[in-house]
Amino acid sequence: MATVTAGIIQSSIGRKYLMALSGLFLCTFLIVHMLGNLALFKDDGGQAFNEYTYFMTHNPLIKIIAYVNYAFILLHIFYSLTLTIYNRKARPESYALVNQSKSATWSSRNMGILGSVILIFLIVHMRTFWFEMKFGTMPTIQYDGNDMVLKDMYSVVAEAFSQVWYVALYVVSMFAIAFHLYHGFQSGFQTLGINHHKYTPIIKNIGMILFAVIIPALFAAMPLYFLILNL
Amino acid sequence: MKLTLKVWRQKNAENKGEFKTYQMDHVSEDMSFLEMFDVLNDDLVRKGEDTVAFDHDCREGICGMCSMYINGRPHGPLKGTTTCQLHMRHFKDGETITVEPWRATAFPIIKDLMVDRSAFDRIIQAGGYISINTGNAVDANSTPIPKLDADKAFDAASCIGCGACVATCKNASAMLFVSAKVSQLALLPQGQPERHQRVKKMVEIMDAEGFGNCTNTGACEVECPKGISLENIARMNRDFLVANVVD
Amino acid sequence: MKLDAKIPEGPIAEKWTKYKATIPLVNPANKRHIEIIVVGSGLAGSSAAASLAEMGYKVKVFCFQDSPRRAHSIAAQGGINAAKNYSNDGDSVHRLFYDTIKGGDYRSREGNVHRLAEVSTSIIDQCVAQGVPFAREYGGLLDNRSFGGVQVSRTFYAKGQTGQQLLLGAYSALSRQIGRKQAEMYTRHEMLDVVIIDGKARGIIARNLTNGKIERYFGHAVVMATGGYGNVFFLSTNAMGCNVTAIWRAHKKGAFFGNPCFTQIHPTCIPVSGDHQSKLTLMSESLRNDGRIWVPKAKGDNRKPSEIPEDERDYYLERRYPAFGNLVPRDIASRAAKERCDAGYGVGTSKMAVYLDFSDAINRLGKDTIEARYGNLFEIYDKITGEDPYTNAMRIYPAVHYTMGGLWVDYNLMTTIPGLYATGECNFSDHGANRLGASALMQGLADGYFVLPITIGDFLSKEIGTKAIPTNHPAFEEAENAVTERIKKLMSIQGSEPVDYFHKKLGLTMWEYCGMGRNAEGLAKAKKIVQEIKKDFWSNVRIPGAPNETNPELEKALRVADFIELGELMIDDALNRNESCGGHFREEYQTPEGEALRDDNNYAYVAAWEYTGDNQPEVLHKEQLVFDNIKLVQRSYK
Ligand SMILES: Cc1cc2nc3c(=O)[nH]c(=O)nc-3n(C[C@H](O)[C@H](O)[C@H](O)COP(=O)(O)OP(=O)(O)OC[C@H]3O[C@@H](n4cnc5c(N)ncnc54)[C@H](O)[C@@H]3O)c2cc1C
Ligand code: HEM
Numbered sequence A: 001m002a003t004v005t006a007g008i009i010q011s012s013i014g015r016k017y018l019m020a021l022s023g024l025f026l027c028t029f030l031i032v033h034m035l036g037n038l039a040l041f042k043d044d045g046g047q048a049f050n051e052y053t054y055f056m057t058h059n060p061l062i063k064i065i066a067y068v069n070y071a072f073i074l075l076h077i078f079y080s081l082t083l084t085i086y087n088r089k090a091r092p093e094s095y096a097l098v099n100q101s102k103s104a105t106w107s108s109r110n111m112g113i114l115g116s117v118i119l120i121f122l123i124v125h126m127r128t129f130w131f132e133m134k135f136g137t138m139p140t141i142q143y144d145g146n147d148m149v150l151k152d153m154y155s156v157v158a159e160a161f162s163q164v165w166y167v168a169l170y171v172v173s174m175f176a177i178a179f180h181l182y183h184g185f186q187s188g189f190q191t192l193g194i195n196h197h198k199y200t201p202i203i204k205n206i207g208m209i210l211f212a213v214i215i216p217a218l219f220a221a222m223p224l225y226f227l228i229l230n231l
Numbered sequence B: 001m002k003l004t005l006k007v008w009r010q011k012n013a014e015n016k017g018e019f020k021t022y023q024m025d026h027v028s029e030d031m032s033f034l035e036m037f038d039v040l041n042d043d044l045v046r047k048g049e050d051t052v053a054f055d056h057d058c059r060e061g062i063c064g065m066c067s068m069y070i071n072g073r074p075h076g077p078l079k080g081t082t083t084c085q086l087h088m089r090h091f092k093d094g095e096t097i098t099v100e101p102w103r104a105t106a107f108p109i110i111k112d113l114m115v116d117r118s119a120f121d122r123i124i125q126a127g128g129y130i131s132i133n134t135g136n137a138v139d140a141n142s143t144p145i146p147k148l149d150a151d152k153a154f155d156a157a158s159c160i161g162c163g164a165c166v167a168t169c170k171n172a173s174a175m176l177f178v179s180a181k182v183s184q185l186a187l188l189p190q191g192q193p194e195r196h197q198r199v200k201k202m203v204e205i206m207d208a209e210g211f212g213n214c215t216n217t218g219a220c221e222v223e224c225p226k227g228i229s230l231e232n233i234a235r236m237n238r239d240f241l242v243a244n245v246v247d
Numbered sequence C: 001m002k003l004d005a006k007i008p009e010g011p012i013a014e015k016w017t018k019y020k021a022t023i024p025l026v027n028p029a030n031k032r033h034i035e036i037i038v039v040g041s042g043l044a045g046s047s048a049a050a051s052l053a054e055m056g057y058k059v060k061v062f063c064f065q066d067s068p069r070r071a072h073s074i075a076a077q078g079g080i081n082a083a084k085n086y087s088n089d090g091d092s093v094h095r096l097f098y099d100t101i102k103g104g105d106y107r108s109r110e111g112n113v114h115r116l117a118e119v120s121t122s123i124i125d126q127c128v129a130q131g132v133p134f135a136r137e138y139g140g141l142l143d144n145r146s147f148g149g150v151q152v153s154r155t156f157y158a159k160g161q162t163g164q165q166l167l168l169g170a171y172s173a174l175s176r177q178i179g180r181k182q183a184e185m186y187t188r189h190e191m192l193d194v195v196i197i198d199g200k201a202r203g204i205i206a207r208n209l210t211n212g213k214i215e216r217y218f219g220h221a222v223v224m225a226t227g228g229y230g231n232v233f234f235l236s237t238n239a240m241g242c243n244v245t246a247i248w249r250a251h252k253k254g255a256f257f258g259n260p261c262f263t264q265i266h267p268t269c270i271p272v273s274g275d276h277q278s279k280l281t282l283m284s285e286s287l288r289n290d291g292r293i294w295v296p297k298a299k300g301d302n303r304k305p306s307e308i309p310e311d312e313r314d315y316y317l318e319r320r321y322p323a324f325g326n327l328v329p330r331d332i333a334s335r336a337a338k339e340r341c342d343a344g345y346g347v348g349t350s351k352m353a354v355y356l357d358f359s360d361a362i363n364r365l366g367k368d369t370i371e372a373r374y375g376n377l378f379e380i381y382d383k384i385t386g387e388d389p390y391t392n393a394m395r396i397y398p399a400v401h402y403t404m405g406g407l408w409v410d411y412n413l414m415t416t417i418p419g420l421y422a423t424g425e426c427n428f429s430d431h432g433a434n435r436l437g438a439s440a441l442m443q444g445l446a447d448g449y450f451v452l453p454i455t456i457g458d459f460l461s462k463e464i465g466t467k468a469i470p471t472n473h474p475a476f477e478e479a480e481n482a483v484t485e486r487i488k489k490l491m492s493i494q495g496s497e498p499v500d501y502f503h504k505k506l507g508l509t510m511w512e513y514c515g516m517g518r519n520a521e522g523l524a525k526a527k528k529i530v531q532e533i534k535k536d537f538w539s540n541v542r543i544p545g546a547p548n549e550t551n552p553e554l555e556k557a558l559r560v561a562d563f564i565e566l567g568e569l570m571i572d573d574a575l576n577r578n579e580s581c582g583g584h585f586r587e588e589y590q591t592p593e594g595e596a597l598r599d600d601n602n603y604a605y606v607a608a609w610e611y612t613g614d615n616q617p618e619v620l621h622k623e624q625l626v627f628d629n630i631k632l633v634q635r636s637y638k
């Protein structure tokens, strides 16, 4: 086993497996995250959302998954850096004139930049919500039919999303995610060796429709929804 | 046709290079891109200047020796076409054409537009073969091979080793080239005994030669003059994983 | 010196088997100490180098390209012959033997050709085992097609890229040996001389094309596999770097040159488009399986080919040769095209072209089938001419393609210099005065995989006591100095014309007077012109740059200097041979119908030329050809 991992990690292809596995894991996480967050749209004073937040922060299974998730984000970032460094070294002197628009999509050529935007977003995002939830002093709330006192994440979210700059950052970042996944989702399958004349077009369509449009659009709709509510 | 050529000139591997501009006043539409360089070189000799060095041999698009990065694309603008097969009718009168060598750490410049692609040979030497000594073969028809597999193997085998895939890749990755050979042999029954060893060794040398990591931009497939498919890269990724897991 | 071809005794079908069984061997322990130089990495060179290394010899391989995989064999399109009889159409070793002798117009050696036919079947087995993806039928078995000059389907192919696939197979076998350190590869190295010590070939002098260094290499034996010299015509289907230098240098050191004037002009090439033309592109002979060749019946008919009705077309090959039709041998098809164009029926702007038309085949088989068979050739045509051959008939014209002549070798493939071997296109051995399609690949691989590795034992078994000779031996010194001097001399001329200027002039002269049609008067004239070109070249060529750096102009100059000398010998040879045979068509000697007229009583010999000194006439030696198994008749493809 040790040699297997060593053989994999020390090779360019192996590093790519880790990028792909972590990336695709993050993709599934995004789906779950997005579905949960839909509770924000429920007009119930935040009850559904806060209950969902409670569940997410207390269910042991979810907790484990969350840590795996963090680990994967770190892994993904670590390897994206390694990859970038290797690739810089592979062509130290660049061309005077590059005309790649005909041969590769814009997304595929800018994964690092897109990823970096996502990273900045993640930091801000984690600071406002995750950090507050864990370490900050949160307002609490109690709903009818539920005797627990819940941390009122809903109002924190509503508060954050009332600031224009914050909403703008969100929307821009969702574009970054859209483009990152437009290339990334199908690329992950290719990296794992899944390329089939019948199924690859389906994978590409899922990447495009679900990950590059629906998910980022819904994520972006949330802050916009609150911003508009607040107008 | 009148054309302006901006050509990378570099005396040798150690020297720094620069662009030089040449005015071409009588370019015929029927000339190939290299024939235009012949004309330029003829002029340069007569003027007492050093000619532009470039690699070429067959001029039929099959030996893989020609290698010019033309207007930001390897082998120029025409799909499925090597530099030697590119004809001037695909350029516009009065156009400025920028010509550079392939650029990659693994392909050091020798002179002007000539680069050293021996890294490709070393990758093949690491495992791009079937170990069969002369005289040991069984009758050619004793192993039927489904036509579809044979055709796919042929498609992969039609790589000419030109290096355009590396040249165009923003990461200077050699995955298309390497996977073409890995795939060809992986698709044939004859290639099975060494399948796992082969992919491991070839990838190891590919990495050691200083090629970059593939990020699946797909530019290689688009620019490859022989239309080598990305499927080959996926197949190699798969084989590499299996090879590392099973032995 | 008397030429001894060393053909083994006995019935033709048993010669090779018996000989193989009796040839002296070198034991494995001794092989380790024996070094062999192989110059050339084409089919002949790579296959020989790989096989010799597998046997345990230490091998050094040289090529002038940046990789062994780029040798010109890569460009062969159509296919490779083998007497497998997979098509069940009555093929056999004997038939392949017979077809090759007949196709070569009875100017090749029976013994060598029979051996070639015998080993042909093993070649296919070997290549398939290496992973060469030949075309297959739906049942999974190998597919065959037919080629000019024969009535069976014995040609194995991989689309229009057979040479590429075979070479990559041989290259992979060689690469394996390089990986094992059993062979050492020297790319971007050009051999400029052979080193002879005590009458035996013991090494070479090569120029490192990257830094211009002149280097010395020792070998107990030296194998030449440097390909053909068609580029003496400047325009040919050969790659730009194909040259005669290696074998010419050997010739000047004592290796006889066999039949230098035997040149093959291929009937189906893309016509010349202008002065800038640097090479010609072949459209594979396989196209003649489905394409029909014709010209308009009326002179100067300028309509588009598709607008010329059926009854106004002259399918002249089908008319003249009903039995073989469009599949007559190359020399005949080429001359017939020239005849029509000279008579004023040519088409296209230059009027030096005929049509190769696929419309019938497309109607009969559908465009898809034609595309599957010839797609890549059609694409090449489209790229070069800007015309779509699916809708317009192709325009084609003959072009220089192959040289049957080369270093004279005996049955062992050894030249007249002991220890110096020649394999593949650079020897003269198997194709007589005309090579059949798909037979060069067969010969190159036969020589390299199955013949040389065995026959070289005859010489090397006597060399097991010879220690490696250090390269500071005076013979190396002397050879290197001569090369350095020659380069210095060339560089110092600094005249006014680039190398290509002379090469083009030489090429035009050779094409005009020593090409498809030759006559005594023209040849005499050509000789003078070539001598003038030589003088002019040595006083007026201009080579930029320095000798001790990458210098493509210097490389060309060294090659052209040798081509000029070769040109003269070709003319002498053509003048000497007062008959027409195969590709050598002396206009004075033809039948009333315009077919080649051989003179078997006086010219059934191999002309082997001996170099005797600068500006001295070469001396002709004759190897009489003996035909015990085949009756000499007038070739007929009617
Ligand atoms: C366009 C084309 C299509 C053809 N199609 C067919 C076909 O379908 N079927 C068929 O049977 N035949 C075909 N032929 C003929 C056949 O390809 C050649 O005869 C054959 O491949 C020659 O192989 P070779 O190994 O002898 O030489 P080559 O493949 O030419 O190799 C020569 C080698 O020698 C090296 N070399 C040369 N000079 C020097 C030097 N001075 N120093 C160092 N190295 C040197 C070169 O680098 C190269 O490695 C075709 C030929 C052409 C041109
Ligand atoms: C929501 C978070 C993210 C998701 C879902 C995600 C998903 C993916 C996926 C699926 C891939 C394709 C893997 C492959 O082709 O093998 C990928 C690649 C990549 N990601 Fe991310 N990623 C995320 C965050 C980031 C971050 C934060 C960075 C940078 C700091 C980043 C940088 C990269 C880079 C450089 C690549 C390589 C490009 C490539 O392989 O094509 N990603 N990502």
Ligand code: SF4
Residues within 6 Å of the ligand: B158, B159, B160, B161, B162, B163, B164, B165, B166, B176, B177, B180, B220, B223, B224, B225, B226, B227, B228
């Ligand atoms: S894969 Fe295509 S681009 Fe790359 S070396 Fe082969 S032929 Fe050239």
Ligand code: FES
Residues within 6 Å of the ligand: B055, B056, B057, B058, B059, B060, B061, B062, B063, B064, B065, B066, B082, B083, B084, B085
């Ligand atoms: S010169 Fe051979 S492929 Fe271009």
